[in-house]
Amino acid sequence: MTMGRKIVQLTAVQKGICNAMEIYKEVPIYNIGGVCVFQEKIEPVYLEQAIKNVIRNNDGLRIQLKQNGEKIIPYISDSIPEKIDFYRPYQQEDRK
Numbered sequence: 581m582t583m584g585r586k587i588v589q590l591t592a593v594q595k596g597i598c599n600a601m602e603i604y605k606e607v608p609i610y611n612i613g614g615v616c617v618f619q620e621k622i623e624p625v626y627l628e629q630a631i632k633n634v635i636r637n638n639d640g641l642r643i644q645l646k647q648n649g650e651k652i653i654p655y656i657s658d659s660i661p662e663k664i665d666f667y668r669p670y671q672q673e674d675r676k
Contacts, residue, residue, distance in 0.1 A: 586656040588643065598645065598652050628664045635660045 590598065635641045642657040 586639075588639075588654050588656060590652070590654050594654070624666055627666070631664050632660050 639656045642660065643654055644657045646653045646655065
């Protein structure tokens with residue numbers, strides 16, 4: 581992602597996360613993931629388009645951090661991911 585033009589200020593919580601990232605570099609405590617299981621068949625192309633649209637329309641999902649010496653500069657990126665990866669641990673037929 582490229583550096584956008586809009587520089588933003590970190591909240592107290594975001595600063596705490598940055599500090600924790602610096603202290604615990606080997607532990608992904610800042611990377612909270614989740615799983616979404618679809619009960620019906622989906623078209624990955626349309627899901628990817630929807631996710632990109634949400635990212636495009638929400639500045640908070642495009643915040644990037646750049647370190648300049650000891651200072652962390654948060655900015656809103658102008659770009660979105662080119663590809664969204666999907667993981668399918670099993671097919672619908674396997675769940676019956």
